[in-house]
Amino acid sequence: MPELTLRIAEVATGHDARFPAASRFSELTSLLQQPAFDVVVLSATEAENLALLQALRRQPAYRLSLIYCASQTPLAMALGDGPAPTQPDRLQQAWQQWRERLALFNNGRAPEGLEAQLLAYLWLRAPGTLKAVRAPSSARHYVYPLVEALGDDQVNGLALVQNLAQRNLLDSTALVDRIRLCRSCGSGHLNYVDVCVECNSLDIARQPSLHCFTCGHIGAQTEYLKDGALVCPNCLTRLRHIGTDYDRPLENYNCNSCDAFFVDADVQARCLDCGEQHAPDELQVREIRDYQLSEGGLLTARQGLERNTDHYFNGLSVVGVNTFKTLLDWQLELIERHKAPTFALLGMRFRNLGRVLERLGPQRGHALLDTLIERIQVAIRDTDRCTRASEEQLWLLLMYTDSAGLRRVTERINEISELFVGEDLQDIRLTTSGCVAPSGLIDKEDAELLMARLAGEL
Numbered sequence: 001m002p003e004l005t006l007r008i009a010e011v012a013t014g015h016d017a018r019f020p021a022a023s024r025f026s027e028l029t030s031l032l033q034q035p036a037f038d039v040v041v042l043s044a045t046e047a048e049n050l051a052l053l054q055a056l057r058r059q060p061a062y063r064l065s066l067i068y069c070a071s072q073t074p075l076a077m078a079l080g081d082g083p084a085p086t087q088p089d090r091l092q093q094a095w096q097q098w099r100e101r102l103a104l105f106n107n108g109r110a111p112e113g114l115e116a117q118l119l120a121y122l123w124l125r126a127p128g129t130l131k132a133v134r135a136p137s138s139a140r141h142y143v144y145p146l147v148e149a150l151g152d153d154q155v156n157g158l159a160l161v162q163n164l165a166q167r168n169l170l171d172s173t174a175l176v177d178r179i180r181l182c183r184s185c186g187s188g189h190l191n192y193v194d195v196c197v198e199c200n201s202l203d204i205a206r207q208p209s210l211h212c213f214t215c216g217h218i219g220a221q222t223e224y225l226k227d228g229a230l231v232c233p234n235c236l237t238r239l240r241h242i243g244t245d246y247d248r249p250l251e252n253y254n255c256n257s258c259d260a261f262f263v264d265a266d267v268q269a270r271c272l273d274c275g276e277q278h279a280p281d282e283l284q285v286r287e288i289r290d291y292q293l294s295e296g297g298l299l300t301a302r303q304g305l306e307r308n309t310d311h312y313f314n315g316l317s318v319v320g321v322n323t324f325k326t327l328l329d330w331q332l333e334l335i336e337r338h339k340a341p342t343f344a345l346l347g348m349r350f351r352n353l354g355r356v357l358e359r360l361g362p363q364r365g366h367a368l369l370d371t372l373i374e375r376i377q378v379a380i381r382d383t384d385r386c387t388r389a390s391e392e393q394l395w396l397l398l399m400y401t402d403s404a405g406l407r408r409v410t411e412r413i414n415e416i417s418e419l420f421v422g423e424d425l426q427d428i429r430l431t432t433s434g435c436v437a438p439s440g441l442i443d444k445e446d447a448e449l450l451m452a453r454l455a456g457e458l
Helices: 028-032 046-057 074-079 088-108 114-124 145-150 157-166 295-303 321-338 353-360 362-379 403-419 447-455
Strands: 008-011 023-025 039-042 066-069 170-181 190-195 204-206 209-212 218-220 253-255 266-271 284-293 343-351 385-388 393-399 429-437
Touching: 008 028, 023 028, 028 046, 039 046, 039 088, 046 066, 046 074, 046 145, 066 074, 066 088, 074 145, 088 114, 088 295, 114 145, 114 157, 114 284, 114 295, 145 157, 157 170, 157 284, 170 295, 284 295, 295 385, 321 343, 321 385, 321 393, 321 429, 321 447, 343 403, 343 447, 353 362, 362 403, 393 403, 403 429, 429 447
Parallel strands: 008 023, 008 039, 039 066
Antiparallel strands: 170 284, 190 266, 204 253, 209 218, 343 393, 343 429, 385 393
């Protein structure tokens, strides 16, 4: 099959083009008047590049396209594909891989809707990166520029991304920040103020105070000053020696509204958008994270978005790793309390699978994965659960399975090795490790420790 000609557009101003074979444009309007290009390279100034990048991602023809930008600002990294490769053949290779992955997405159907387009964007750069960027002008202080570019101004990007993460389609790659939001309107524009502990008045001031040992009166230092000496305004005792006649109490704040004295003021968080007042511990805490496609997200993108119902994919009943560990912890708690039900945990590792898939290419590699899933499906029941801890590692939770049952399942799983014949697949090695509860458990072992112990044998 002849190699397809790559159409490159370069938007540059004020200097020579980096790609002589590219169609050169000096501004966006003339670029959009042409049929959509396969790859766009932005070589203008940094400010122009950012504006062009945002505008192009909002265009339906360029929402998923490869757009290279030399700028390394957070916004450029969130919307672009990084600096353009210097070798034309690397550019051709990247675009060819992009085309192959697009043909595999959602069984060849075009992505429709914001969620599908977001998953498609990450799938085309699998596992992709979904970055949060600080936005002081936003009520929530952080935005996901890619979500905003693919959607519209009405989209709550933080809520959408959290929803995808809760459905095990995205995995967190980094904790960027932890912010606090108004519980009433969700805004992050908060003002923290010190208020009186008695009447919540804002009119407080730090003021030195004195404590008379004779009568116990506590008051502002100015109340004690009389004719250049210290005299208690309550009992009129002359205060000469600190520590003997008087001392300075810890109460250093005075409320000008109710005249109360106190050590530390209370703190209130006042929303600058809706005016609501909250104690700091009443605020909504939200973690801002960067994400990428999870194992479940990769499977969903390839096998069909409609299969992502109730978090399960295909007949393997694959769940996210965290969900799987929660289910396993629950079973371990039941075993500890009731000594039932019996279950088995089986780990499988396909050594060198990732390297072989890379060598086979997206189409042949994912066809191999589909065959593996079908063969494993035959060995397990609908009530069993599975998770992919990594591209090479699978875990099966087999309910009401004893030692004999685990042995039969393991034998059927090991038969999958028959697939790994021929020069392309001979590097793959299947190893298994399992145990039956409660006999195979160690005291006080939770899901994390159990899986780590078995993983050491894989």
